[in-house]
Amino acid sequence: MDGRSRKAQNRFACRIAPLAGGASCYSSASFLRPFCISCVLSALLLVSCTKWDVGQFFAHPSIEQRMQDNLSDELTVPAAPEVSPDSFRFALFGDPQIEEDLVSRLDWFGQEVADRKIDFFGVLGDLTEDALPAERDAVLSGLAAPGVPYYCTLGNHELYQADGWEWYKTMFGPGCYAIFVAGKVKLIFLDTADGLLGQEQFDWLERELAADTGYVTIVATHYPIYDGTQPIMWRLAGPAERYKLLSLLERYKVHSYVSGHIHGWRHSRLGGLNHFICALPPGGMDYGKPGYVLFTWAHDSLAWEHVEIDSKE
Numbered sequence: 452m453d454g455r456s457r458k459a460q461n462r463f464a465c466r467i468a469p470l471a472g473g474a475s476c477y478s479s480a481s482f483l484r485p486f487c488i489s490c491v492l493s494a495l496l497l498v499s500c501t502k503w504d505v506g507q508f509f510a511h512p513s514i515e516q517r518m519q520d521n522l523s524d525e526l527t528v529p530a531a532p533e534v535s536p537d538s539f540r541f542a543l544f545g546d547p548q549i550e551e552d553l554v555s556r557l558d559w560f561g562q563e564v565a566d567r568k569i570d571f572f573g574v575l576g577d578l579t580e581d582a583l584p585a586e587r588d589a590v591l592s593g594l595a596a597p598g599v600p601y602y603c604t605l606g607n608h609e610l611y612q613a614d615g616w617e618w619y620k621t622m623f624g625p626g627c628y629a630i631f632v633a634g635k636v637k638l639i640f641l642d643t644a645d646g647l648l649g650q651e652q653f654d655w656l657e658r659e660l661a662a663d664t665g666y667v668t669i670v671a672t673h674y675p676i677y678d679g680t681q682p683i684m685w686r687l688a689g690p691a692e693r694y695k696l697l698s699l700l701e702r703y704k705v706h707s708y709v710s711g712h713i714h715g716w717r718h719s720r721l722g723g724l725n726h727f728i729c730a731l732p733p734g735g736m737d738y739g740k741p742g743y744v745l746f747t748w749a750h751d752s753l754a755w756e757h758v759e760i761d762s763k764e
């Protein structure tokens with residue numbers, strides 16, 4: 452579990468608990484009613500005074516509803532980067548998670564792009580901590596600053612405001628899409644902002660995986676399948692979806708599954724599949740060092756390395 456997600460969930464529990472408590476005690480003995488009404492009013496005041504949009508307590512578009520948008524003609528898939536088919540580099544990482552102090556490691560990453568001649572990069576969700584306007588502006592500036600193409604998908608934190616999906620799709624387009632890089636690498640981004648894929652996204656993924664061969668395929672998304680040690684609650688939610696996804700990735704010989712969500716660094720290899728968890732949060736890590744996975748295509752093969760922020764500190 453990433454520290455910030457844990458913090459956010461604790462905040463969520465703290466804000467929901469008074470509401471639940473108020474409702475519960477309101478239904479008990481009548482002599483408690485004045486106190487319980489006070490509970491409810493206090494809770495509503497608390498919610499109204501926080502930076503969280505009250506809308507977050509109501510349903511967001513489900514993955515099924517977001518898939519209707521993702522696969523519609525209304526959202527434009529980002530254009531593939533223009534790179535040399537002989538040699539190119541790209542970086543993937545999750546969780547820049549800029550919060551209201553607007554501290555970010557994207558500035559450092561921008562220098563990395565220049566120093567290592569990174570052609571493009573992908574960000575795997577949790578772009579901001581609370582999806583507040585200032586945070587949104589800061590992450591857009593931070594992503595654009597390196598001056599190379601970038602690709603995003605969304606995380607659970609993108610849905611922390613009632614208009615989270617609207618903002619995301621307006622700024623970035625679909626949450627699940629595929630791009631071909633110089634006919635050598637296919638990058639498939641998945642929308643797992645709820646920890647779910649859903650049947651329609653599975654069907655789309657299988658069509659993408661089965662469509663062609665002859666290139667290296669990487670699947671990039673927010674939630675990990677597992678973290679390489681023991682069962683955890685911060686992986687894709689459903690066991691059936693995890694098993695089905697693993698089966699698809701292995702059947703179609705996917706090179707790597709890259710995710711964030713956990714603020715950690717982990718690489719595991721199962722069969723021929725690399726599992727990566729990597730994050731670039733502004734704060735501390737749950738394990739490992741903050742950084743990104745740097746992929747290099749050269750000599751008709753794809754190599755990777757984890758670049759730690761320590762190398763710059």
Ligand SMILES: [Fe+2]
Nearest residue numbers: 577606607712
């Ligand atoms: Fe997350």
